[in-house]
Amino acid sequence: MTVRFGVLGAGRIGKVHAKAVSGDAHARLVAVADAFPAAAQAIADSYGCEVRTIEAIEAADDIDAVVICTPTDTHADLIERFARAGKAIFCEKPIDLDVGRVRDCLKTVAETDGKLMVGFNRRFDPHFMAVRQAIEDGRIGDVEMVTIISRDPGAPPVDYIKRSGGIFRDMTIHDFDMARFLLGEEPTIVTAHAAVLVDPEIGTAGDYDSVSVILETASGKQAIISNSRRATYGYDQRIEVHGSKGVVSAENQRAVSIEIANGEGYTRPPLHDFFMTRYTQAYANEIASFISAIETGTPITPSGADGLAALALAEAALRSVKEKRQIAVEL
Amino acid sequence: MTVRFGVLGAGRIGKVHAKAVSGDAHARLVAVADAFPAAAQAIADSYGCEVRTIEAIEAADDIDAVVICTPTDTHADLIERFARAGKAIFCEKPIDLDVGRVRDCLKTVAETDGKLMVGFNRRFDPHFMAVRQAIEDGRIGDVEMVTIISRDPGAPPVDYIKRSGGIFRDMTIHDFDMARFLLGEEPTIVTAHAAVLVDPEIGTAGDYDSVSVILETASGKQAIISNSRRATYGYDQRIEVHGSKGVVSAENQRAVSIEIANGEGYTRPPLHDFFMTRYTQAYANEIASFISAIETGTPITPSGADGLAALALAEAALRSVKEKRQIAVEL
């Protein structure tokens, strides 16, 4: 079986997915749509597919699945439309910035018996997958404490930040998903601290750039998350899971691993400086997993419910900062 | 000048300090006291000093300084007595489990113009000193986020735990001191989460064994602390300080650093399994710093006020757990 794809949105992340689909032996890229025809055409030229409108893709008989890479505020609507159209849906995170809207959208997906995968790409990073596998294999016993340190090389433009829903919904949301992926039990309490240490403009835009979060589960397992919109040394992405029998961690990744030593010391190059090069393999694995789930009819993970849960944690974290107190959550 | 010492308490840590004093070219071990004469005699035999009573050391003309290694509940009284006796005082942490008692004790020290150093040995670990030095040298710019992961190889006996004042006053207190040492600004808010994940007996004793803490300063700098009374792989002691220009971290230490590789992978030995071997150099540096401060008349650090501040953070953390809310502190 070959899964036939339409890609909606021909921006940066759309290109990543178009390439992943094209390169997958079990898939075929049929069409791409974008509000800017030139952007769609560029993808079409590179990968030998057609440019179509969203409506045409929605109505197409020769398309089984879509990848939604359009702006966030269109995600929920498109999910609903394509769920009704019977297409399998891969949607970039987040489904929406509003928990209520997400719930409504997922209701439609459920009613239409839709297939929906949400783009938490980090679950498909080979190193993080291996961490999870080590846990499942019992290598560290019962999970007790999760530590996630996640720092971006630099802050996005303030314009982006204004539309992003804030650092918890835009950046920490990946870590919330990762914490859930690793804890093996839902968080029930969220405490967050946040500050503007990197760029005052971010504060002026109503957001934060440096945050610390503790998640606690019903049985007392704890996850701590440390985020910064600044990391001079590259894209810092570390996870560590401490359990009753040991600890497992994933090291940071760099494009080139040499070491130069002289009188100043021993120096290795900075880390990857961009999420796309850091997570190249993760993006490919992610789409392959989506295709495989469609082919085999197995449940799709991460699901819409996973998207909702991470968003709910983000909302709780924001409330924790605003109200200066712990927030109970029920996922 | 040679600083002449009496050591009070001939237990495990008393021996460490007696050895450090004996081996220091600027100091001489004159006498040791202990409620168990045999313990004192053992030290006297090893290092060629006298056994005396605490009273005799208090009154002695040939002793300039004392090292207090007796049980915690005697610390404050002994500090007051020896401050009045005009001896320089090194006291193992904590001064007392009660903040009020510590305040009173420090008042006496101040009134007698006493010299008091509190035993936060980790400040003298060569690696942690180098981290602090890197900050002072401007290598990472302004400090923004501190991460401290501190796990003991195993929990102490429950009997000890019952007298310990709880994990925050007994174990995390070192991390509170380290956070203050590194943040460069006093914490003003403490949030803590705590659970019993390692040993239910610890819970029965009214304590916790797994805790997560966030400290926040007035300007928004944040420190996160992760503690566990369990670490199957040795004594886990890591610090990391993230700043505007970079990050500095101290690696874990092991007694033997070889690596064996085979079909199972690449394996390095576990870490030090005991705080005394992990911090051998720190203990020696600590006493040397105390001696040097006496000789040169320079201020002693960490001071009684540092001991008080760390204890106040520990109390706040405990209240945060009990009252499930953030606690404001004024140090």
Added chain:
Amino acid sequence: MTVRFGVLGAGRIGKVHAKAVSGDAHARLVAVADAFPAAAQAIADSYGCEVRTIEAIEAADDIDAVVICTPTDTHADLIERFARAGKAIFCEKPIDLDVGRVRDCLKTVAETDGKLMVGFNRRFDPHFMAVRQAIEDGRIGDVEMVTIISRDPGAPPVDYIKRSGGIFRDMTIHDFDMARFLLGEEPTIVTAHAAVLVDPEIGTAGDYDSVSVILETASGKQAIISNSRRATYGYDQRIEVHGSKGVVSAENQRAVSIEIANGEGYTRPPLHDFFMTRYTQAYANEIASFISAIETGTPITPSGADGLAALALAEAALRSVKEKRQIAVEL
């Protein structure tokens, strides 16, 4: 410009190159040839190209370049035929097992003004490229000592070994090329020691499985090479270059970089277990470099002369072992 390719030989390494050509935006895979039509057809199916005979490719107007992945004993003949046919040639190493035959072949290439690249893929490994770049950037000053440790996860079948020309021509040849790539000066003396420590059958076949080599240049720079046909922990490929100002080294690579710690210690997974996964990026970079050299008309490296030089060093090493003495070489 698009470089149009034929691939000769549809075995393991032929597939690697067919994929690399297909995935390169500046190239197009037109045809593939193999003595076993089914093998050729499999590649044709995967990448949408034609199956043709070698003769047809030789005569084709729509093919600019060929990749020679056929058995070693056909390399020199095919190079000569395709040089005369005016195609650019990428040939897997070695050109031939006999230095005299290689010299003749390169003479034909020169006479026909042919373009020939020899497949020393390791020069294109990102990490080794970065080592070379560090040298060129003056980061370690003048090169003095090169250390190459290269161990295979396991020995190839004895049948292969019998046809391989022996460990020096088959395995160490890569390290001879790497030493030349890094030394910046031609070796003039070769000393080699060799033994059978891994598998007596290898000895019965007249070969060795464990060798140590020293190369020395006219100015006294030295390279040492350590080879084994056994490495239980994966594909061990390390280089280190020591110079007047410092040292640069390339670390081993593993597919997954997690670390698990418990009472046994800290364990990272084994290395890549196969040269194709270890050098995936190198193979892609290699073909891209070949394509780029064709497009831009710049000299092709590594050239036929590089292939000859490495083979001459291999022959000298073998003579050194056989004759138990140092061998002078003139490259």
Added chain:
Amino acid sequence: MTVRFGVLGAGRIGKVHAKAVSGDAHARLVAVADAFPAAAQAIADSYGCEVRTIEAIEAADDIDAVVICTPTDTHADLIERFARAGKAIFCEKPIDLDVGRVRDCLKTVAETDGKLMVGFNRRFDPHFMAVRQAIEDGRIGDVEMVTIISRDPGAPPVDYIKRSGGIFRDMTIHDFDMARFLLGEEPTIVTAHAAVLVDPEIGTAGDYDSVSVILETASGKQAIISNSRRATYGYDQRIEVHGSKGVVSAENQRAVSIEIANGEGYTRPPLHDFFMTRYTQAYANEIASFISAIETGTPITPSGADGLAALALAEAALRSVKEKRQIAVEL
């Protein structure tokens, strides 16, 4: 039992051993001798022992053992004298620069039934001991290939070099001993290459500063040694042993292990810059082993024969360079 010591020679290394003896609970430092009385007095003052002449120590009833730290050209004579005087002898390497003289000296030791330990301190480094232990524990199976990289932070003064016997007898000798310690089988062939790359004055003095050596045993095991009198990044001391089941290696050591990351990369401090700080623990372990062997009457290792064997390998290496050929040795 307490072993009573005299130390002969109060220079740099004499101080190291005087301190080690003083700090050992099973030993007592009784006397020290030196041609310069002031040097001897300094040690006497530091450790509370007497200054005596060598003759007085030779004749003394209250001295059981001596540590010979005088200039190399006095070693053999002193060993003979103190062997005849019935003292246990620890002698710094080498016994003599001349193999014939060493043989004669060892004959005297044998005739007098003397106890002699030669100061190959590296055998007592905790990390190298752990490597050897791993081999003995069967962790890597049968030893096949040993790799030793040993580089000094800088060349000694040319005056020293002139008296040193040359790099093989002065520096590589440690590596020859280490190779024997790890190979588990005597080398039978030595090949060495040597050059002057660091300092032309060293060449003028008739010595080399950059050498590569291969040792081969009868069964084909191989050790490679790479030496340089230069290492801008500190005292580089690495060993690796490859066996049939795996590989074991000892990492380099640094005084402070922090890491600073910024846009330039991840930097750890240089290594120890001096053999005395690098091998502090080794020196203490070495004397403790000597004392223990005297106390328990067990054989002393490394013995005079070990000293002779390493020297014989050094001579063979020098001959290999001079005669440009492999040299057979019989140890």
